[in-house]
Amino acid sequence: MDINIIPFSEENKNFVKTLNYEWLQKYFTVELHDELQLSNPQEEIIDKGGTIFYVIYNNEIVGTYTLLKINESEYELAKMAVTEHCKGLGIGKIMVQHSINEAVKLQAKMLSLYSNTTLESAIHLYRKYGFEEVPLPADVHYKRANIKMEKKL
Numbered sequence: 001m002d003i004n005i006i007p008f009s010e011e012n013k014n015f016v017k018t019l020n021y022e023w024l025q026k027y028f029t030v031e032l033h034d035e036l037q038l039s040n041p042q043e044e045i046i047d048k049g050g051t052i053f054y055v056i057y058n059n060e061i062v063g064t065y066t067l068l069k070i071n072e073s074e075y076e077l078a079k080m081a082v083t084e085h086c087k088g089l090g091i092g093k094i095m096v097q098h099s100i101n102e103a104v105k106l107q108a109k110m111l112s113l114y115s116n117t118t119l120e121s122a123i124h125l126y127r128k129y130g131f132e133e134v135p136l137p138a139d140v141h142y143k144r145a146n147i148k149m150e151k152k153l
Contacts, residue, residue, distance in 0.1 A: 008052035015061045019081040028144040062086040073109040114145035
């Protein structure tokens with residue numbers, strides 16, 4: 001399988017929005033926090049110390065994820081999406097492993113994420129890569145989130 005992961009570029013900035021809208025509209029709703037980040041990825045993610053990556057499969061951008069900088073030692077794995085016609089190809093596994101590797105390169109000590117337990121295959125994938133459930137904070141920024149997971153690096 002010919003899969004490549006490339007970093008954010010201005011010419012590809014809309015993919016983070018379109019890929020995330022695809023799954024958010026299918027399973028949940030696009031929240032104000034999502035709209036802000038996805039419409040302004042340079043200002044809301046990159047300029048704040050985060051990173052965005054895209055997955056290319058068969059010369060098409062089919063997936064994306066971000067690492068949001070929480071502080072010097074923690075990043076949040078967020079905005080992870082794979083287009084519907086490429087689900088089941090193992091792209092999610094590749095993105096999770098890549099995100100862990102990138103967080104280590106950024107010298108993070110912790111990688112966290114928020115999800116929803118109705119996304120059973122995603123939760124299973126995160127557990128497989130060593131993420132463990134932790135208490136959900138009261139001030140969680142996604143209404144759809146009912147689980148927080150962390151992985152010590």
